[in-house]
Amino acid sequence: MIKYLGSKRLLAPSLAEIARRAGVASAADLFAGTTRVGQALRAAGIRVLSNDTAAYSQALGRAYIEADGSVDRARLSTLLDHLNALPGEPGYVTETFCERARYFMPENGMRIDAIRAEIDRIPLDAVERGLLLTSLLEAADRVDSTVGVQMAYLKRWAPRASNPLQLREPFAVPGPAGTPRMGDANRLAAELGDVELAYLDPPYNQHSYAGNYHVWETIVRNDAPDHYGVACKRLDVRERRSPYNSKTLAWDALADLVSSLTTPWLVVSFSNEGFHAPADVQALLEQRRHVAAVEIDAPRYVGARIGIHNPSGERVGRVSHLRNTELVFVCGPDRAAVEECVAGVLPVAV
Ligand SMILES: C[S@@+](CC[C@H](N)C(=O)[O-])C[C@H]1O[C@@H](n2cnc3c(N)ncnc32)[C@H](O)[C@@H]1O
Numbered sequence: 001m002i003k004y005l006g007s008k009r010l011l012a013p014s015l016a017e018i019a020r021r022a023g024v025a026s027a028a029d030l031f032a033g034t035t036r037v038g039q040a041l042r043a044a045g046i047r048v049l050s051n052d053t054a055a056y057s058q059a060l061g062r063a064y065i066e067a068d069g070s071v072d073r074a075r076l077s078t079l080l081d082h083l084n085a086l087p088g089e090p091g092y093v094t095e096t097f098c099e100r101a102r103y104f105m106p107e108n109g110m111r112i113d114a115i116r117a118e119i120d121r122i123p124l125d126a127v128e129r130g131l132l133l134t135s136l137l138e139a140a141d142r143v144d145s146t147v148g149v150q151m152a153y154l155k156r157w158a159p160r161a162s163n164p165l166q167l168r169e170p171f172a173v174p175g176p177a178g179t180p181r182m183g184d185a186n187r188l189a190a191e192l193g194d195v196e197l198a199y200l201d202p203p204y205n206q207h208s209y210a211g212n213y214h215v216w217e218t219i220v221r222n223d224a225p226d227h228y229g230v231a232c233k234r235l236d237v238r239e240r241r242s243p244y245n246s247k248t249l250a251w252d253a254l255a256d257l258v259s260s261l262t263t264p265w266l267v268v269s270f271s272n273e274g275f276h277a278p279a280d281v282q283a284l285l286e287q288r289r290h291v292a293a294v295e296i297d298a299p300r301y302v303g304a305r306i307g308i309h310n311p312s313g314e315r316v317g318r319v320s321h322l323r324n325t326e327l328v329f330v331c332g333p334d335r336a337a338v339e340e341c342v343a344g345v346l347p348v349a350v
Contacts, residue, residue: 002141004148005148006033008036008269009036011296012036012037012039015040016037016041017345018294018328019197020046022265026048027048028188028197029048029051031185032060034057034060038050042175043174045175046197048178048179049195050181051182053184053240054182054210055217055221057182059130059133059134060130060134060180062127063130063131063170065179066177066179066180067127067170075128076128080132080135080168082118086111086115088113089110090109090110091116093112093218093219094112096218096232097109097232102145102157103150104145107164108143108165112136112140112165137216139168142166143162144215145157145158145160149212150214150215192263195263197264198267199268200266204273205275208237210241210242217234250275251280264332265331266289266331267328270327272326285329288331290335291331292341293330294330294342295327297325
């Protein structure tokens, strides 16, 4: 299970149930991140358009939203065996993320470099490439030395960091093949055509995903970017700031997005720990549609659960609370249909 702040892994079954009751055949997950929600929608028989500004999310989308029965899994398995057997070869990851910073042990960093370079040498179609990149990201995530965000690494190696990097085949998600996209949700909103449901899960505070997951972005892009600071973040993290991470821009971005969407159904995830008050979001959505809100008690983000650590990796503080309330707003064409969708949709057991 890949470590990702704000992953809706636990909410995904409830969201898929809401979409199933809405009776939609297509949905757009406009801030897809790990693609967990898109996976659940797809498994419920819904055709998914999966979008995010991050290149790593698009790679995950190729593996989990687009890949279907036409993938030659025997060839994929042979390719993974080949990549797993490659000897390490020092490159950008080793130098930047193992020697300058310490996200991976050098043995694993050299293998990431060798595998990443080889992926670009093998003739692959877009889905195969996405499957191999996803396998590499997930393997790297299993041996990293972070607490789940890449704005820092532990001073003392995490025990898992000494495990050898091992590529595994990404699982096959059942359901219709969808489409991964990489771009700004607000731009895409007006181009959704006849998509019936949009799911919105934007960042809700100042913590930038581009900064928190820069190592994955660099592994996928393989563009050896200039970097800054002890965390060795890509320089373009500073330029690619999302309006959703800015207290002054986030509200207008959300309002603009909601007003451009023409999908009959809109489902919005919302945390009570973000910039906006739930009542304001509800009022915004009510301007356009009938709205119902479902409150879901959920564990807090991965960092809170892991605890507060000093740079030596020792636990130093107590996290104030480990659970928060996640709100899901469901907006649809008429009140009865919306109420039908949310009736009895209870928190998933967590
Ligand atoms: C809360 S996370 C989504 C988590 C996702 N639902 C999951 O289950 O993994 C927010 C996502 O929005 C993406 N993002 C930020 N600004 C964006 C924008 N303007 N357009 C599209 N995606 C954006 C981030 O890269 C991040 O993956």
